[in-house]
Amino acid sequence: MNLFIYFIRRLWGLVPTFIGITLISFFVMHLAPGEPMSIQADFNPKMTPEMRQRLRAQYGLDKPLYVQYLKWLKGLAVLDLGKSFAPDRRPVWDKIRERLPITLLINVLSLVLVIVVAVPLGVKAAVRHNSLFDQITTVLVFVAYAAPAFWVALLLMLYFGVDLGWLPISGIHSLMGYDQMPWWQKALDWAKHLILPVFVSAIGGLAGLSRYTRSSMLEVMRQDYITTARAKGVPEHEVVYRHALRNALLPLITILGLSLPGMIGGSVIFESIFAIPGVGQLMWTSVMARDYPVLMGNLVIVAVLTLVGNLLADIGYALADPRIRTGVQSDE
Amino acid sequence: MSRQVRHSLLRVFLANPLAISGITLVGTLCIIAVLAPWISPYDPQAIDTWHILEPPSAQHWLGTDTLGRDCLSRLIYGSRISLLVGFVAVGIATFIGAFLGGIAGYYGGKVDWVIMRLVDIMLCFPTIFLIMAVIAFLEPSIWNIMAVIGLTGWMGVARLVRAEFLSLRKRDFVLAARISGASDLRIAFSHILPNAIAPVLVSATLGVGGAILTESALSFLGIGVQPPTPSWGNMLTAGKDNLEIAWWLSVYPGLAILVTVLGYNLLGEGLRDALDPRSRERG
């Protein structure tokens, strides 16, 4: 019951954030010179000023900005984000919907990869604080972070795709014969195509998480109860993995939620390199083509997804740590 | 800070080999950037179409690019641009973050609520999306790029400074300043802020690396620093199409970015360890 109230309270707390997201998404686009309609109107060489006016009215662009915003917000509530300005004139939500799953899949997989690799690294580094292992992993994760993603992607493609021929270069599944594959072959086919993109999108995230785990562990290891446990003669192994780790990992849940937008942002780069038709590429093409409805839609959907991600992280945190939901909450 | 504390800070810092290598890398780089006009063997923009894509040789230590320009000279001049982007973008972010975070932490209440909601909101957007959108509408000039990277990167600093202010605003020295009649602004920024310098410095150091990476990502998308100005990002992007026939085109800028970002991160981590009183105890 407590948890439920906590949940409602958190949800209520998100309302202003949500409104802020929609405001920013809406107004960023209206900062741009010219107005959203101009592209379309200009496309027609026979467009007279009267027709232009009529079209403005049709799109509601003659109304005050706040009226336009409210109208857009109303559409957003039912996922009606208007129609794309691209020549195909498709509904924005259709465009986003068909791109979202692949981007989410890759990001979730790479998040899992990051956790699986970074957490043990961070723990080890903390346990052997300042050892050679600590320093080597520190350098390695920073190297992984510091290498520009598109460069690494190309080098890997060249090596694994062309020189060794082990992995496909681009795309998300085989071009030919894919439809005839049994499900397990399909899964294998996907897996082969996703190895490089997932890897490339994950390596940049290793540094953050492993460093965070390391310092969080160090912090916990200094706590009294660890000292107490040690003093009581609990084996070191057990101290680390049973007592310390659990407490050190709790704040990581929040970190994961916060890392979501960064990862989706990275999609722009690797989706372009690996020719993956995801949200990142959609964002890129719509930015470059000044396809305002798609742009606004994309911004708002991604931001709201992040918001939901954060909410889930908070709930996960609350489930794991009873102090939170009973209100012994710090200011942060 | 007493001299003793300062001394021990230095000691902790110097005891950390990674921090040492970090500061060495960063320092060397700054020297190269400053000395660029004197140490570059050629004009970085001099085109020579008779000698395109020449591999490294005695005349051109790092080879020539697709327009026959000397890669070493471009790399050296590129260090200026990359560092400039890093410093200015982070400077803007730090300034905004410190200012908003300071206000939020000092006043608390409604002001705090509003600013923190703004932080939450900004943190929900993938920054690269916002940067892309803004740069594509404005001209991708180097100043716009730095401004936008800065404007989308202040949230971390704001949180740090706010947290610091929250814990400090009830301390004795603040109360003392208040009693002596100092204005809010003065208290906030000349009494409290200096105490928050340590975490801000760490985050700024790490931020420089991040900004350099962001510029290279923007260059990859074609909206980074524009020619003829060489930046490591646009050199790397130009090199990627010729990866197999002219490895030197992308390997050197790639390594330059890698080493620089690595340097800043090691330096930042070193600073963190040195400035964090708890890790000092153990160090």
Added chain:
Amino acid sequence: MKSFKHILVLILTVFFAASGVADAADGGPDYGGAIVVGSIGDASNLIPMLSSDATSHNIAGLIYAGLVKYDKNLELVGDLAESWDIEQDGRLITFHLRHGVKWEDGHEFTSADVLFGFNTITSPDTPTAYAGDFLEVEKAEAPDPYTFRVLYKEPFAPALSSWGDIVVLPRHLLEGVKITESSLARKPVGLGPFRLREWKTQEKIVLEESPTYFAGRPYLDRYIMRIIPDPATMFLELKAGGLDWMGLSPMQYQRQTETPFFKKNFSRYKYLSFSYTYLGYNLRHPFFKDRRVRQAISYAVDKEEIIRGVLLGYGVVATGPYKPDAWYYNPDVRRYPYDPERARSMLAQAGWKDSDGDGWLDRDGQVFEFTVLTNQGNSLRDRTAQIIQYRLKQIGINMHIRALEWTAFINDFIDKRRFEAVILGWTLGQDPDLYDIWHSSKTAPKQLNFVGYKNPELDRLLVAGRRTFDRRERKRIYAKVQEILAEDQPYTFLYVPMSLPVIHKRFRGIKPAPAGISYNLERWWVPRNEQKYIMP
């Protein structure tokens, strides 16, 4: 080959063709197999009259067919029209259409479809860039299902060639529907050799052989276009076997495909493309109004250097708006060899001097500084711009470069005349007509004379050139046109690049010709034992 004339070229995939090795016919052609082609951008709209990008036109060209088409020797031949009569000094054309041609949905193709297409393209509600030639028509009619007749207001030389595939639409599916809202934009119904099987946005477009194609089904089962936004990735994909056909960059052609692997698996082709690249000036701009300034810049830009450094020799200097092997090409026009001294003195005559010694020219306190716009993602143009920038800097002109995405470039800058100079290209039609690009009546917003060039003498010649069918007369007229343009330099004409396509060796029946290679795509085939992709 397309019959529409001028699209600003956005070189996505270079599809046009080459002179190269022809395969010896080994056995008879086999059916089956597929070809996979790479493109850096997706198609936008598969109703040809509504799209203006090369990718959409490439795909639509395989799905639709026109009344006429260009054959391998660039002669107009019948396609949907079996024959035609030209009467009344060329003003009246009567097309006799093929019988029994079916749209892919089984509906019969008749002259009503052509008339419908004509009415649509000339309707003010249709946002098309190709209405121009059709507005010359006084009357179009379809007296019976197999006859289509057009009467022109005046003799119109490019008339016949305009009746290509952009004007043939399935009336039974479009009548009463607003063309901009038709589902055919994404699910086209055509009557060409291929039909659309699948279009996954930003991923791939799959075409399959159309069983109803009137000229018999193509040998290949599938034509697949993969969208790979990054050119570096595309080349790696080609090497790894994921692509059969792509346009190579000069660098790839010269330095990356000379390997045994490539020689064994791929055929490369090379020929002058149907396009040229130019530096165009906004002639309304005070700097560029002065012809001496434009001529000076032409002297300051070393075209040979650009061809050497950017095209690696795979191209020739453009002296005017035509390619050198066209029958109407005039080689005896004013040329602008690299001569920076002459450029400087001409600029000085025009009042541009470095009076404050800062290295940049100035006049009346104004520095000679401008921005050249070009389209993004074309590394050849990008490097061309950088060379020009460097050379202009040496004579004291400060040129900035800004690369813009194609649609925004055209819609926000070109069409609104918000530019100082551009580096762009034009595709070349087979007819020398240049009315749309250079006539002074075509300078209004959205029209193609966007640089704002106005020359009464040229106007007169351009009109005369369209009104006569006599080749010798036309050659004389267009020779004069080229002289005027070379003298006036409304553009600095830069180069005609070569197309450098590479195609996997298993494809047979590729016969390079003046028209290139892709004109007979439906006759390409793969021997059964080499077929890589077997359809179920």
